[in-house]
Amino acid sequence: MTALAERPAESADPGFEPRIVAFVCNWCTYTGADLAGTSRLQMAANVRIVRLPCTGRIDPLFISKAFERGADGVIVSGCHPNDCHYTAGNFHYRRRMAVWREIVQFLGIDENRITFSWVSASEGNKWAEVVNEAVARTRALGPMTSYHRLAEEGAQ
Numbered sequence: 641m642t643a644l645a646e647r648p649a650e651s652a653d654p655g656f657e658p659r660i661v662a663f664v665c666n667w668c669t670y671t672g673a674d675l676a677g678t679s680r681l682q683m684a685a686n687v688r689i690v691r692l693p694c695t696g697r698i699d700p701l702f703i704s705k706a707f708e709r710g711a712d713g714v715i716v717s718g719c720h721p722n723d724c725h726y727t728a729g730n731f732h733y734r735r736r737m738a739v740w741r742e743i744v745q746f747l748g749i750d751e752n753r754i755t756f757s758w759v760s761a762s763e764g765n766k767w768a769e770v771v772n773e774a775v776a777r778t779r780a781l782g783p784m785t786s787y788h789r790l791a792e793e794g795a796q
Contacts, residue, residue, distance in 0.1 A: 675764030696729025713778035
């Protein structure tokens with residue numbers, strides 16, 4: 641099995657709308673996302689949220705599965721450092737992400753498809769910015785195809 645470098649979309653469909661999965665902590669980011677929605681802030685509707693108790697509970701395979709099931713990008717967002725409701729869950733995830741980055745590079749996934757952020761419950765504006773920036777960056781990259789090519793190669 642060889643790694644495939646992701647190629648930029650040469651003739652990206654002008655109507656392409658990326659599908660993005662967001663893994664967020666229940667206590668901070670999910671509440672911040674709710675605040676953004678109730679405040680009627682303008683943000684892209686391309687993001688589907690998966691709420692977890694803490695970013696420390698996010699297995700890097702969740703990200704892999706999101707891409708496998710058709711996501712074009714992933715957002716992971718949790719409490720600010722030292723504000724975790726489970727004391728150090730966000731630090732645990734940050735350590736896992738350091739290892740995961742090597743796997744992402746091996747799989748040929750452009751790191752710009754994965755966004756990590758700290759968003760507190762009172763930062764609805766920041767959540768809207770994170771979403772809009774992630775969607776714009778993913779839209780510019782085009783549809784995610786390298787992961788599927790790699791999976792097809794492995795099946796043969």
